Amino acid sequence: MVTSLPPTPPAPTAAAQSTPAQTTKDRLIVALDFPDSATALACVDQLAGTVSWFKVGLELYLASGESVVRELKRRGHSVFLDLKLHDIPNTAAAAVRSLSRLEADLLTVHAAGGRAMLTAAVEAARSLPHPPRLLAVTVLTSVDAASLAETGVPAAPVEQVLRLARLAAECGIDGMVCSPAEAAALHSALPKALLVTPGIRPAGADAGDQKRIATPQFALAAGANMLVIGRPITAAPDPKAAAQAILSDMAKSNPTR
Ligand code: C5P
Numbered sequence: 001m002v003t004s005l006p007p008t009p010p011a012p013t014a015a016a017q018s019t020p021a022q023t024t025k026d027r028l029i030v031a032l033d034f035p036d037s038a039t040a041l042a043c044v045d046q047l048a049g050t051v052s053w054f055k056v057g058l059e060l061y062l063a064s065g066e067s068v069v070r071e072l073k074r075r076g077h078s079v080f081l082d083l084k085l086h087d088i089p090n091t092a093a094a095a096v097r098s099l100s101r102l103e104a105d106l107l108t109v110h111a112a113g114g115r116a117m118l119t120a121a122v123e124a125a126r127s128l129p130h131p132p133r134l135l136a137v138t139v140l141t142s143v144d145a146a147s148l149a150e151t152g153v154p155a156a157p158v159e160q161v162l163r164l165a166r167l168a169a170e171c172g173i174d175g176m177v178c179s180p181a182e183a184a185a186l187h188s189a190l191p192k193a194l195l196v197t198p199g200i201r202p203a204g205a206d207a208g209d210q211k212r213i214a215t216p217q218f219a220l221a222a223g224a225n226m227l228v229i230g231r232p233i234t235a236a237p238d239p240k241a242a243a244q245a246i247l248s249d250m251a252k253s254n255p256t257r
Contacts, residue, residue, distance in 0.1 A: 022225065024251045029053040029080050029196070030243065031230030037064035041071060046239045048075075050247070053105075055080040055228055069102045078105040080196070080228070082177075084137050086110035089120035096124040096132075103130045106196070108177060111136040111164035118171035126172075135175045135196055136168035141212060158182060162189055169193055180214035180222055187223025198228040202246055205232050216246055217253035 030051050034040040040060055054077055056069055061083060072079050081104035085092050092113060099107060109121050118136070125131040138161040139148065145156055153160055165176050165186055175194025178186050183195050201213045208231055219227055229246060236242035 024247050025050075025052055027220070027226050027250060028243070028247060029055050029226055029228045030233050031055040031057065031198070031228050032060055032068075033057060033230050033234070034060055035063055036060075037068040037071070040064070040068055043234050043239060044072065044075070044077070047233070047243055050240050050243045051233075052076075053078045053080060053226070055082050055230075056104075057082040058084070066102055069104060073103055080104070080106040081132070082108050084108045084110055085121065086113045087117070089113075089116045092117045093120040093124035096121050096134075097128065099132075100125075100128040100130065104132045106135055107132040108135045108137050109173070111138050111168040111173070111176075115167060115171055118168055118173055122172040133174040133194065135177050135194065136165065136173045137177050138164040138168070141179050141199060141210075158185060162186070165190060165193070175225070177228075178224075179212050180219040180224065181212050183219060183222035183224045194226070195224045196226045196228060197224040198230075200227045200229050200232070202232055202249060216250045220250060220253045 028051060030047060030053065032040040032043065032054050034043065044054060054072055056079060060068055069079055069081060081099065081102065085095050086109065087095065092109065096107065109118065111118065121134060125134055139157050143157065148155065148157060148160060161178065161182050162185060166189065168176065169190050175196060176186060177196050179199045180197045183197055186193065186195055197219045199210050199213050200216055200219055201207055201210065203215050207213050216227055233239050233242045233246065
């Protein structure tokens with residue numbers, strides 16, 4: 001059960017309203033958290049015509065290599081490749097160039113890699129004929145104040161999220177992956193950043209292992225541009241109907257970003 005939905009966020013700012021409008025379908029990314037490409041593509045088949053964006057993370061990418069990304073692109077879908085790159089600048093830039101053959105639309109890098117790595121990744125992406133938009137991962141939602149302190153960062157997670165997000169934006173990173181609880185703060189600090197939020201549950205849905213969750217309407221009203229949703233769709237008895245119900249809730253929220 002959803003135990004703690006946050007209060008209604010403040011109305012989006014004028015800057016948010018100037019961001020180009022997206023269709024509701026363009027705002028939904030379904031997370032393909034599956035151990036192999038056959039299962040993932042069977043789910044994609046079920047969602048055909050309803051969902052256009054899919055997220056491929058480390059589990060599926062390491063299991064299937066690039067074939068699943070190529071197949072998604074061949075079918076005309078948009079791909080969020082969530083590989084969370086984090087290495088020395090030269091290697092991170094080379095990885096961005098190497099992944100360019102897949103023509104992913106969104107690609108993640110860790111903001112904690114620092115200014116030189118972020119700048120190298122941005123420059124590598126900009127040199128490509130079909131550059132992915134780069135998203136920074138700031139503080140993983142599994143990290144709390146105590147684990148941050150253990151790594152030598154004596155700050156509240158939200159403070160560190162904002163610090164890393166500002167650094168990433170200065171380096172030319174297009175957006176951030178953030179929890180719905182951080183979306184309003186990030187949106188207000190960085191109104192032009194593309195905000196992509198996981199941790200979404202329709203009202204009354206099972207939270208699973210997610211701790212800080214919010215409804216699609218909350219996340220959109222807080223300033224999220226795109227929502228990443230996995231199990232509420234992929235583990236539903238009828239994934240297509242579940243996706244349609246979520247899209248219809250999202251459409252009712254009248255997002256202005
Ligand atoms: O099934 P569920 O909707 O919880 O899936 C959320 C997706 O978003 C998963 O692929 C998860 O790895 C990803 N994610 C997350 N929290 C983050 C970053 C990514 O849940 N901070």
